[in-house]
Amino acid sequence: MQIPPRGLAVRLSxxxxxxxxxxxxxxxxxPPGRGQVQLRMRLAPINPADLNVIEGTYGRLPTLPATLGNEGLGEVVALGEGVSGFALGDLVRPRDGIGTWxxxxxxxAARCLRLPAGLPDDQAAQLTINPGTAWAVLHEFPAGPPGSWVLLNAPTSAVGRSLMVLASRRGLRVLALVRREEEVGTVRSLGATEVVIEGREAAKAIRRQSGGTALLALxxxxxxxxxxxxxxxxPLGTLVTIGALARQPLTLPNAAMIFSELRCCGFWVSRWYERVQPGVVEGMMDELGKLLRDGLLHLPVAATYPLERVQEAVAHAQRGGRGGKVLLAAHP
Ligand SMILES: NC(=O)c1ccc[n+]([C@@H]2O[C@H](COP(=O)([O-])OP(=O)(O)OC[C@H]3O[C@@H](n4cnc5c(N)ncnc54)[C@H](OP(=O)(O)O)[C@@H]3O)[C@@H](O)[C@H]2O)c1
Structure with a gap:
């Protein structure tokens, strides 16, 4: 492929x-050096992590100035010397820090994840961070045998939607905690077995619905x-924290910590990809690819903007009630 002498990039100063x-x-x-691949980028989502990078609060920040974007879909268009395992035309996601916008x-090449074939671009571009996190949490933290309950807040997020589909495939029941009555129907249609609305009596209601037996909460x-x-x-249940959407500190009830011997863990998918065996990631890609191809999991898109309209796109991604991801198209 003929690569033009210049191309657009969204840079953070x-x-x-x-x-x-x-x-x-x-x-x-x-041009790709030894062990590198060159990618023609197609689509990249704007995830909460990207907004945190812009504001400077993310766990790993690039040396500035840098090209933004943690996730995205790129096609391999040139191979550097010594690259094995990738071919021209492969669809990949360059891992975080590389810049996808x-x-x-x-x-x-060692930092690229090969994406499953046969997916619509807008689904492939979003696969590794959010559905990947839901898959990894269920892989890493025990939820109990089929029939067990998993608790979840922010269920309409991309992670939440993915978790509900994956949990149901494992025979688990999901109890989702929502902020508003209007969300109940949607969240049930996305796969929640039960839905409870936040408020003073919410913990009692969850314990009543689940019989107080849930071992895992996301x-x-x-x-x-x-x-x-x-x-x-x-008792002995695990609260796994992956996000802080309310931007409020995590305050844990003393009684649950002591008398239920609550386990409280954080999880970060970026580090998981660095430590996990490649075979586990292949298993994850296979399952998520099949679910997305068969339409059993769908990641909604709120809007797609060309790179030239990145300011508008970021403003849209910052708004609540989007109903899906905002994507950036590299070559619209
Ligand atoms: N640790 C990790 O490895 C990891 C990996 C992936 C994602 N995450 C985190 O997981 C979270 C979800 O990410 P995502 O990309 O899946 O989200 P998303 O698709 O962008 O959706 C965000 C969701 O959060 C809801 N929300 C916003 N503020 C909320 C609040 N104060 N209380 C309850 N819900 C709220 C929104 O509801 P409305 O539409 O009603 O506004 C929306 O459904 C983020 O915090 C992200 O940083 C962490």
Whole structure:
């Protein structure tokens, strides 16, 4: 493929207000060196982690200036010397730190994840971070035998939707904690067995519905919502925190910590990809690829913007009630 002398990239010059720190630049694509692949990027989602990188609060920040974007779908268009295991035309996601909000990307082959074939681009572009996290949490933390309950807040997030589908395939029942009455019907249609609305009596209601037997809770929110999940777990249950959507500290009830001997863990999928055996990731890709291909899991898209409209796209991604991901198209 003929690579043009310049291509667009969304660059971050400092942390803070996106309108001040994001720049659309025309940069020269970098030919792949030894062990590297060159990618023609197609689509990249704007995930909460990207917003945290822009504001400077994410767990791992790039050296600035840097091309933004943790996740995305790219096609291998050139191979550097010594690359094995990848071929021209393969669809991959370059792992975090490489920068995906661009037209052309050069990455170490060892840091690329091959994506399943036969998926719509908008689903493949979103597979590894959010569905990947839901898969990894169920793989890493015991939920109990089929029939056991898993507790979940923010169930309409991409992670939440994926978790509900994966849990049901494993014979688990999901009890979802929502903020508003209007969410109940949607969340049930996405696979929750029971739905409880946040409030003073929520922990009691969850314990009543689940018989107080749940061993695993996935917390994406923090604050009061996480405390409700913690109070609702069975003795020796595990509260896994992956997000802080409410931007409130995680406060855990003393009684649950002591008398239920609550386990409280964090999980970060970026580190998981670094430590996990390749065969486990292959198993994850196979299962998620099949679910997405068969339409049993669907990751909704709120809107797709060209890179030139990145400011508008980021503003959209920051709004609540989006109903899906905002994507950036590299070559619309
Ligand atoms: N640790 C990890 O490895 C890892 C990996 C992936 C994701 N995450 C985290 O997981 C969370 C979900 O990510 P995502 O990409 O799946 O999300 P997403 O698809 O962008 O959706 C965000 C969801 O959160 C809901 N929400 C926003 N603020 C909330 C609040 N205060 N209380 C309850 N719900 C709230 C939104 O509801 P409305 O639509 O009603 O506004 C929406 O359903 C984020 O915190 C993300 O950083 C962590």
């Amino acid at each position: 400092g942390h803070g207000d996106p309108s001040q720190v994001l720049r659309l630049e025309n940069v020269a694509p970098v 661009c037209q052309w990307c050069t990455a170490d 917390n994406q929110v923090g604050g009061d919502s996480a405390a409700i999940l913690a109070k609702s777990l069975a």
